[in-house]
């Protein structure tokens with residue numbers, strides 16, 4: 001194996017991988033090498049460009065830690081997250097569609113009682129936030145309630161930041177709720193706001209190069225989990241957001257866009273313990289049974 005031509009190099013690497021015992025690992029790694037070499041040949045990659053790529057990936061790793069995930073952000077802005085999600089979550093008509101997880105999920109959000117208030121302790125001095133009542137169900141595909149399902153939610157504060165973007169470890173605006181016998185969950189929050197993805201890292205540099213706005217349309221992240229059903233990782237997008245058609249991470253699906261409607265009745269506000277007026281959003285998850 002000497003004097004390998006530019007075209008033969010990829011084959012030589014792939015042949016060396018023939019000894020990988022796991023079929024899937026061998027297939028994935030071989031395809032990765034084939035496409036990586038094809039990419040380099042297609043653009044006639046220069047040494048400076050190769051070094052730039054290495055530096056970019058190095059910085060992406062160095063800025064990532066337990067709560068900041070620059071590689072997920074990179075995958076998101078390249079559309080890879082949306083592609084992997086789409087391929088892995090093909091569901092029948094009527095089921096709630098999934099979308100990207102995003103870089104701000106944190107394991108272990110507190111489980112709160114239905115009706116809890118996620119706005120408690122949130123600093124609203126920079127932006128007041130719009131009080132919002134979220135009311136939803138977790139249902140089977142044919143509309144029957146699923147009791148005991150867990151709905152894990154997380155979202156931006158009115159200042160357009162997630163709690164994990166602060167310097168401390170305090171959790172805000174994230175919780176888990178358990179559905180009741182009617183499959184229902186409900187809580188008080190602020191209407192989520194559109195926000196820029198973090199731009200102080202290497203992915204921010206990439207976004208500057210691309211020249212896009214780097215914004216995400218407002219959304220509440222949600223993961224619905226129920227025993228015997230396929231978990232769905234998704235977003236709830238308020239209708240009318242100006243970035244719905246130009247999401248930086250390509251994650252918007254029409255069926256996930258819903259109205260946050262004003263409720264002006266002081267009686268309803270009082271019954272729910274909400275200020276008047278407030279916004280209400282109704283969103284039902286429809287889950288597919290495990291095969």
Ligand SMILES: [Fe+2]
Pocket residue numbers: 102104216219221
């Ligand atoms: Fe988000």
